[in-house]
Amino acid sequence: xxxxxxxxxxxxxxxxxxxxxxxxxxxxxxxxxxxxxxxxxxxxxxxxxxxxxxxxxxxxxxxxxxxxxxxxxxxxxxxxxxxxxxxxxxxxxxxxxxxxxxxxxxxxxxxxxxxxxxxxxxxxxxxxxxxxxxxxxxxxxxxxxxxxxxxxxxxxxxxxxxxxxxxxxxxxxxxxxxxxxxxxxxxxxxxxxxxxxxxxxxxxxxxxxxxxxxxxxxxxxxxxxxxxxxxxxxxxxxxxxxxxxxxxxxxxxxxxxxxxxxxxxxxxxxxxxxxxxxxxxxxxxxxxxxxxxxxxxxxxxxxxxxxxxxxxxxxxxxxxxxxxxxxxxxxxxxxxxxxxxxxxxxxxxxxxxxxxxxxxxxxxxxxxxxxxxxxxxxxxxxxxxxxxxxxxxxxxxxxxxxxxxxxxxxxxxxxxxxxxxxxxxxxxxxxxxxxxxxxxxxxxxxxxxxxxxxxxxxxxxxxxx
Numbered sequence: 001x002x003x004x005x006x007x008x009x010x011x012x013x014x015x016x017x018x019x020x021x022x023x024x025x026x027x028x029x030x031x032x033x034x035x036x037x038x039x040x041x042x043x044x045x046x047x048x049x050x051x052x053x054x055x056x057x058x059x060x061x062x063x064x065x066x067x068x069x070x071x072x073x074x075x076x077x078x079x080x081x082x083x084x085x086x087x088x089x090x091x092x093x094x095x096x097x098x099x100x101x102x103x104x105x106x107x108x109x110x111x112x113x114x115x116x117x118x119x120x121x122x123x124x125x126x127x128x129x130x131x132x133x134x135x136x137x138x139x140x141x142x143x144x145x146x147x148x149x150x151x152x153x154x155x156x157x158x159x160x161x162x163x164x165x166x167x168x169x170x171x172x173x174x175x176x177x178x179x180x181x182x183x184x185x186x187x188x189x190x191x192x193x194x195x196x197x198x199x200x201x202x203x204x205x206x207x208x209x210x211x212x213x214x215x216x217x218x219x220x221x222x223x224x225x226x227x228x229x230x231x232x233x234x235x236x237x238x239x240x241x242x243x244x245x246x247x248x249x250x251x252x253x254x255x256x257x258x259x260x261x262x263x264x265x266x267x268x269x270x271x272x273x274x275x276x277x278x279x280x281x282x283x284x285x286x287x288x289x290x291x292x293x294x295x296x297x298x299x300x301x302x303x304x305x306x307x308x309x310x311x312x313x314x315x316x317x318x319x320x321x322x323x324x325x326x327x328x329x330x331x332x333x334x335x336x337x338x339x340x341x342x343x344x345x346x347x348x349x350x351x352x353x354x355x356x357x358x359x360x361x362x363x364x365x366x367x368x369x370x371x372x373x374x375x376x377x378x379x380x381x382x383x384x385x386x387x388x389x390x391x392x393x394x395x396x397x398x399x400x401x402x403x404x405x406x407x408x409x410x411x412x413x414x415x416x417x418x419x420x421x422x423x424x425x426x427x428x429x430x431x432x433x434x435x436x437x438x439x440x441x442x443x444x445x446x447x448x449x450x451x452x453x454x455x456x457x458x459x460x461x462x463x464x465x
Contacts, residue, residue, distance in 0.1 A: 001053065009053060010093075017089070021072060025450075028422030029073045031066070038067040069425070074446040077454060078419075078427040080238075080266040083444040085298035087358040091351035092300055102345045103337040112334060115349040122293065122305050122352070125361055126271035129284050134307045135314075135339040136348045140265040141182035142341060143290035143306035144232065146314060147261035148173065148186040149341075150288070151230030153317045154259055161317070165191045169227040174198045174217060176209040178242035179234045180263060192229070205393065206279075207242035209233065215252045222256075230259035235280040236267020239429040239438070241395025243267070247282025254285070259313075262289045266442065268305070269296030270372070270396050273365050279395070288314075296371075297364055298444045299355050303348050306339075314339055371397040371441040374451040378439070381455050387462050391436045398440040400431060403462060411435040417461050424457050 001009070041063045071082050102111035119134025137143045152160050155171055171192050175183055177199050187197045198217050200209045218228045231253045233244040246262060253260040262283055268291020270276045283289060289307045293299035308314055319338040337343050356364075375397035382401050383390040391400040402411055412435055415428045429438045441451050 005053070009057075012057075024070055024073045025075075027070055027073065029070055029076055029425035030078075030419050030422065031069045032420070032422070033067045038063060072443070072445070073425070074443050074450040075424045075453060076443050077439050077441060077451075078425045080295050080440055081443045082294050082301035083296065083298040083442070084300040085355055085359075085444055087354040088298055088300035088351040091354040095347040095350050098347070100347055102347050103343050104335045105333045108347065111345075111347045111349060112336060114353060115336060116334060118349040118352040118356075119305060119307070121356060123307060125356075126268060126291070127274065127277055128289070128307060132284075132289075132307045132309055133311045134305055135311075135336050136352075137290070137304040137306045137340055138302040138342070139182075140180070140263060140290045140292050140304045141185065143288070143304050144180075144182050144261065144263055145186040145189055146306065146318065146339075146341060147232070147259070147288045147290075148183075148190045148192070148230070150313050150317045151259045151261075152190050152192060154313060155227050155229035158316065160191075169225075170196060171229045172196050172198055172218075172221045172226045173230050173232065174200055174214055174228070174258075175232040176200050176202050176207070176234070176237075176242065176244065178202060178207050178209075178237035178239060178244075179232055180238045180265065183232050183263070196226075202242065206244075206395065207237070207240060207392075209244045209249060211245060211248035211252050214249065215255070218252070218256050218258070228256055228258055230261065233260060233262050233286070235262060235264035235283070236270075236395065236398070238265070240392040240400055240431060241267070241398040243279045243395060245282075246280050246286065250282055250285035259288075260286045262286045264289060264291045265304075266292065266295045266440075267396055269293065270368050272297075272361055273368055276372075276396065284309075293352060293355075296368055296442055297355065298359075299351050303351065311339065367444065368396075370448070371446065371451075374446075374448050375399065375439070375441040378441075378451055378454055381452070382458070385455075385459065388458070391431050397442055398438070400429060400436040400438050402434075402436045408435040411437065414458075414461065418457060421457060421461060424454050426454075 072084055100108040100111060102108040105112040115136055123132050123134055151173060152171060156168055173187060173192060175197060184194060184197060187194060200214045200217060202208055203210045221228055231249055233246055233249045235243050250260050264280060287309050290304055292304050294301040294303040315338050337345055376394050379390055379394050379399045382388050387404060388401050389404050391402055393399060403414055412428060415426060415437055418426050427438050428435050439454060
């Protein structure tokens with residue numbers, strides 16, 4: 001393809017993209033293809049000779065699009081949307097066109113320096129105190145893995161990377177059952193082992209980790225000869241929106257010299273609204289924090305904001321050049337590849353810059369406030385219907401409910417009917433070992449009518465009492 005053709009196709013795809021987004025409300029939210037149907041439509045071997053772009057694009061529309069679940073659909077209420085706003089898409093187009101590999105300052109000075117400034121913009125936006133430094137990771141999962149690796153190295157006096165884990169003390173990490181499964185995976189990958197992720201019971205309406213139980217578990221492990229390494233707390237657990245008492249968790253962790261990481265993957269974006277910061281009071285005492293601007297801030301997947309009270313332990317854990325620490329903070333040059341597990345890095349800061357400048361913090365705050373308000377109104381409407389019951393009250397824009405008197409199989413069948421209907425997309429979770437239906441409002445272009453349609457759909461499909 002020559003550059004004239006590139007320009008023509010770039011314009012055509014931009015036009016196609018605008019039409020696609022304008023027409024999303026007319027599409028079913030979730031793909032309805034049968035398993036294997038997309039693979040069956042693809043040739044079993046690659047082409048030996050070139051094919052025209054016209055044919056490639058036609059097959060994209062014919063084969064690919066029917067098999068896509070529409071994450072940008074305004075009635076995507078499952079999981080939490082990976083929002084992609086128009087300015088973010090344009091920034092990604094530019095970053096893809098320039099196609100830089102931004103692993104070191106010298107490989108793209110603008111990318112490194114913009115990342116430093118954009119992470120400080122985000123720090124200010126969510127109310128973290130001056131002194132926290134940030135790095136863009138691909139996802140909250142990677143940030144949590146990095147945090148667990150730091151926990152491991154600190155607890156082993158930095159011997160794990162050098163000597164391996166064989167013969168080392170048995171490490172312990174603490175979290176509630178409400179944390180995301182990325183914590184489990186980080187424990188596996190770090191070599192700590194699933195049996196050493198200690199689950200702390202929760203309490204209260206926010207399903208917060210019990211600080212007294214946390215302290216007791218740490219003391220019991222010390223008495224048993226184990227070596228406690230760190231605590232993973234959550235603000236806005238994925239299942240029900242659970243929020244740990246960060247102040248209390250940090251106090252226990254500090255008393256035992258443990259590293260504390262806070263996973264606020266979706267809920268952290270809401271902290272641009274000062275009135276929601278009570279959900280993570282005391283977060284300034286944590287060692288590291290992560291949230292995903294690619295969720296509620298519309299900064300396009302993938303983009304996770306990882307903040308550190310002191311980046312030195314992370315760099316010491318991940319840096320491939322030990323001498324880097326000797327110059328860290330002295331010459332003003334940062335190589336962010338030494339703050340993350342992958343060496344290669346994309347120019348992710350550009351889309352943060354575009355989005356924050358285009359909408360401004362107040363424009364983003366208003367969207368989040370609307371989602372929270374509409375979700376609360378929907379929960380009230382569902383709760384007033386005698387066929388349903390609210391199981392967990394809204395935390396920001398997330399709540400759970402269920403059909404009254406229905407067992408787990410019936411709850412799951414109801415979720416399946418809702419999603420097969422196509423007008424909205426929900427998912428299930430478990431509360432007290434029972435299946436419930438999970439709702440969250442967070443799609444960037446959702447309106448109040450989109451959110452409130454949820455009641456119409458579930459009411460239609462539940463039938464009469």
